[in-house]
Amino acid sequence: MHKKLFIPGPVNVSEDVLQKMATPMIGHRTKAASILQKNISEKMMQLMYTKKQIMLSTSSGSGLMEGAVRSCTRKKAAIFSIGAFGDRWYKMAISNNVPADKFSSGWGKPTTPNMVDEVLSTGKYDLITITHNETSTGVMNPIEEISEVIKKYPEVIFCLDTVSSMGGTKIEVDKLGVDICITSTQKCLGLPPGMAICSISEKAIKSAKKVENRGFYFDLLEMYKYIQNKDHQYPSTPSLSHMFALDYKLDKILEEGLENRFKRHLEMAKYVRSWAKEKFELFADEKYASNTLTTVKNIRNISVSDLNNKLAKHGYMISNGYGDLKEKTFRIAHMADTTLDQIKELLSLIDKILNI
Amino acid sequence: MHKKLFIPGPVNVSEDVLQKMATPMIGHRTKAASILQKNISEKMMQLMYTKKQIMLSTSSGSGLMEGAVRSCTRKKAAIFSIGAFGDRWYKMAISNNVPADKFSSGWGKPTTPNMVDEVLSTGKYDLITITHNETSTGVMNPIEEISEVIKKYPEVIFCLDTVSSMGGTKIEVDKLGVDICITSTQKCLGLPPGMAICSISEKAIKSAKKVENRGFYFDLLEMYKYIQNKDHQYPSTPSLSHMFALDYKLDKILEEGLENRFKRHLEMAKYVRSWAKEKFELFADEKYASNTLTTVKNIRNISVSDLNNKLAKHGYMISNGYGDLKEKTFRIAHMADTTLDQIKELLSLIDKILNI
Numbered sequence: 001m002h003k004k005l006f007i008p009g010p011v012n013v014s015e016d017v018l019q020k021m022a023t024p025m026i027g028h029r030t031k032a033a034s035i036l037q038k039n040i041s042e043k044m045m046q047l048m049y050t051k052k053q054i055m056l057s058t059s060s061g062s063g064l065m066e067g068a069v070r071s072c073t074r075k076k077a078a079i080f081s082i083g084a085f086g087d088r089w090y091k092m093a094i095s096n097n098v099p100a101d102k103f104s105s106g107w108g109k110p111t112t113p114n115m116v117d118e119v120l121s122t123g124k125y126d127l128i129t130i131t132h133n134e135t136s137t138g139v140m141n142p143i144e145e146i147s148e149v150i151k152k153y154p155e156v157i158f159c160l161d162t163v164s165s166m167g168g169t170k171i172e173v174d175k176l177g178v179d180i181c182i183t184s185t186q187k188c189l190g191l192p193p194g195m196a197i198c199s200i201s202e203k204a205i206k207s208a209k210k211v212e213n214r215g216f217y218f219d220l221l222e223m224y225k226y227i228q229n230k231d232h233q234y235p236s237t238p239s240l241s242h243m244f245a246l247d248y249k250l251d252k253i254l255e256e257g258l259e260n261r262f263k264r265h266l267e268m269a270k271y272v273r274s275w276a277k278e279k280f281e282l283f284a285d286e287k288y289a290s291n292t293l294t295t296v297k298n299i300r301n302i303s304v305s306d307l308n309n310k311l312a313k314h315g316y317m318i319s320n321g322y323g324d325l326k327e328k329t330f331r332i333a334h335m336a337d338t339t340l341d342q343i344k345e346l347l348s349l350i351d352k353i354l355n356i
Numbered sequence: 357m358h359k360k361l362f363i364p365g366p367v368n369v370s371e372d373v374l375q376k377m378a379t380p381m382i383g384h385r386t387k388a389a390s391i392l393q394k395n396i397s398e399k400m401m402q403l404m405y406t407k408k409q410i411m412l413s414t415s416s417g418s419g420l421m422e423g424a425v426r427s428c429t430r431k432k433a434a435i436f437s438i439g440a441f442g443d444r445w446y447k448m449a450i451s452n453n454v455p456a457d458k459f460s461s462g463w464g465k466p467t468t469p470n471m472v473d474e475v476l477s478t479g480k481y482d483l484i485t486i487t488h489n490e491t492s493t494g495v496m497n498p499i500e501e502i503s504e505v506i507k508k509y510p511e512v513i514f515c516l517d518t519v520s521s522m523g524g525t526k527i528e529v530d531k532l533g534v535d536i537c538i539t540s541t542q543k544c545l546g547l548p549p550g551m552a553i554c555s556i557s558e559k560a561i562k563s564a565k566k567v568e569n570r571g572f573y574f575d576l577l578e579m580y581k582y583i584q585n586k587d588h589q590y591p592s593t594p595s596l597s598h599m600f601a602l603d604y605k606l607d608k609i610l611e612e613g614l615e616n617r618f619k620r621h622l623e624m625a626k627y628v629r630s631w632a633k634e635k636f637e638l639f640a641d642e643k644y645a646s647n648t649l650t651t652v653k654n655i656r657n658i659s660v661s662d663l664n665n666k667l668a669k670h671g672y673m674i675s676n677g678y679g680d681l682k683e684k685t686f687r688i689a690h691m692a693d694t695t696l697d698q699i700k701e702l703l704s705l706i707d708k709i710l711n712i
Binding site: 002003005007009010011012013018019021022023024025026027028058059060061062063066070088091092095096097184186192193194213214215216217218219235236237238239240241242317319 | 358359361363365366367368369374375377378379380381382383384386414415416417418419422426444447448451452453540542548549550569570571572573574575591592593594595596597598673675
């Protein structure tokens with residue numbers, strides 16, 4: 001039943017990484033577990049260009065997104081949405097009684113620095129959430145420009161969703177001034193789903209100390225205290241299998257070299273974009289097209305499900321559009337360990353199937 | 357670094373199950389993913405003796421415990437605690453602003469049916485949480501008697517923590533009238549940590565519909581709706597690796613035969629208890645001693661850490677006491693795939709090391 005996945009997560013996981021998921025168990029209150037967490041942290045810090053504390057959560061990325069907005073909003077959160085996962089962050093705030101306002105760009109459009117400036121200048125907000133890479137639309141926000149604006153408001157906690165971009169493009173967490181940067185294993189990192197990862201600043205922790213009703217499992221303050229005081233361990237039993245695999249995979253990522261990895265992702269992105277423009281249209285404004293997945297506008301009115309069924313016979317799989325964009329768009333992920341050659345194979349197969 | 361684990365989770369995982377953790381990825385929005393969830397559900401229903409909906413959560417058991425008390429308490433929760441994990445359930449309620457009262461038995465003592473009757477008869481509570489098997493003290497509550505009392509109060513949602521007992525002893529969920537029965541993978545089921553599992557009743561779902569502010573990731577109502585309406589899928593990406601392994605392991609458990617499995621656990625428990633009574637003392641009242649782990653009172657004043665270090669040289673590992681019980685007690689788990697012969701080996705090694 002396994003196919004070559006070109007969907008924006010879960011991605012293909014290489015055999016050596018899968019084998020690390022099969023590592024025998026150890027006690028989660030042992031020195032070995034502490035060392036594992038420390039090793040992962042050090043490597044994640046390199047990948048994220050940060051000196052901040054790294055925390056792991058046995059959950060999908062959504063868990064830490066919920067934890068961030070709930071644990072650290074004192075007054076009100078400004079949620080900037082450019083699609084399904086921005087909308088989800090707003091839903092997380094509301095369903096936790098966290099005061100929040102949502103500022104949406106049209107689907108396929110980015111958050112602009114001006115929008116952010118206008119909203120934060122009201123002084124009403126002490127936390128902001130930005131989607132770096134929107135998995136539903138294939139838009140990658142202009143994060144450097146946005147972060148320059150956010151820096152003008154030092155009291156604001158800056159939360160960034162890099163679930164579908166971290167490891168696929170350069171995100172310099174400390175330089176950007178991100179307080180809580182969130183990602184998860186099943187996208188550009190090339191691991192199975194089941195673990196979320198974040199970096200967290202002292203500023204965010206200070207803020208959490210002033211927030212009550214932070215809940216239990218995703219209480220970022222409690223998690224932080226545990227890591228600091230209990231020798232890098234966690235309040236509840238973590239997914240050790242994911243930790244073994246992540247520890248190993250980060251070595252592989254650093255061996256490839258971060259710049260090489262980002263270059264490979266960019267080359268794949270450029271190739272898919274140019275194909276999309278020739279044969280269809282890009283859904284996102286090209287200036288903001290994602291380096292890790294491309295959302296293609298279905299101007300030919302093909303049946304995407306039908307295309308995927310035909311691809312399946314050759315062992316390939318792409319993604320239909322997300323939610324309301326189903327059949328109106330389709331998505332091709334170019335992330336994790338995928339190579340340009342594999343992308344070329346896929347696209348020429350699509351050309352053949354569609355006879356385009 | 358791998359040792360033979362006699363700690364109450366993570367447990368040893370057999371090589372064939374570990375290999376299932378290394379299964380290649382599939383899309384989590386595919387038919388294959390739906391079938392996987394359905395297959396797991398059907399087998400879990402057999403193991404739990406229930407016809408209720410099964411739900412999986414990519415988290416530790418704590419996640420679903422938090423989700424249950426938060427999603428389904430309308431008026432007030434009565435939290436019965438017999439140790440660390442009962443106390444944790446109370447903390448979960450409080451940290452989510454869920455009105456709750458805690459009713460503690462002394463550590464090593466059970467919750468009594470009388471206590472429950474007295475509390476519920478006040479009419480103040482519409483949800484009750486009971487720890488079936490307290491991992492910190494080795495007490496297994498008299499769940500049949502307790503459930504008879506709870507049945508007198510049909511408006512009360514009955515939540516049961518079977519994290520360290522499900523799969524190791526018979527727990528007939530429907531017969532007991534449990535509304536939300538929670539367990540996780542890394543104890544008696546013999547899988548790596550990282551996934552929690554629950555059964556949920558229509559009554560609990562009806563109750564959740566009346567509760568606002570249920571949060572996002574552990575909102576049991578949202579999870580339930582997704583499974584029902586979206587062809588057995590989940591709001592966020594689940595840990596597919598755990599699902600592959602769980603699906604396989606449940607076959608193995610059913611092949612062993614549930615009665616055989618429970619009998620094996622009971623035999624190991626009896627052997628450890630009789631050893632403990634001969635060489636030390638039982639921490640729990642023997643009438644309520646757990647079938648899946650034994651907490652031993654350290655009346656000889658040995659150094660438990662030292663014992664564990666010496667055991668480590670032979671490749672074995674037991675647990676020190678939990679929290680304040682550290683060095684005052686130690687814990688030997690006899691759960692999952694452990695055999696009576698392995699237990700005998702361990703105990704005779706301890707005898708040799710301690711010269712007792």
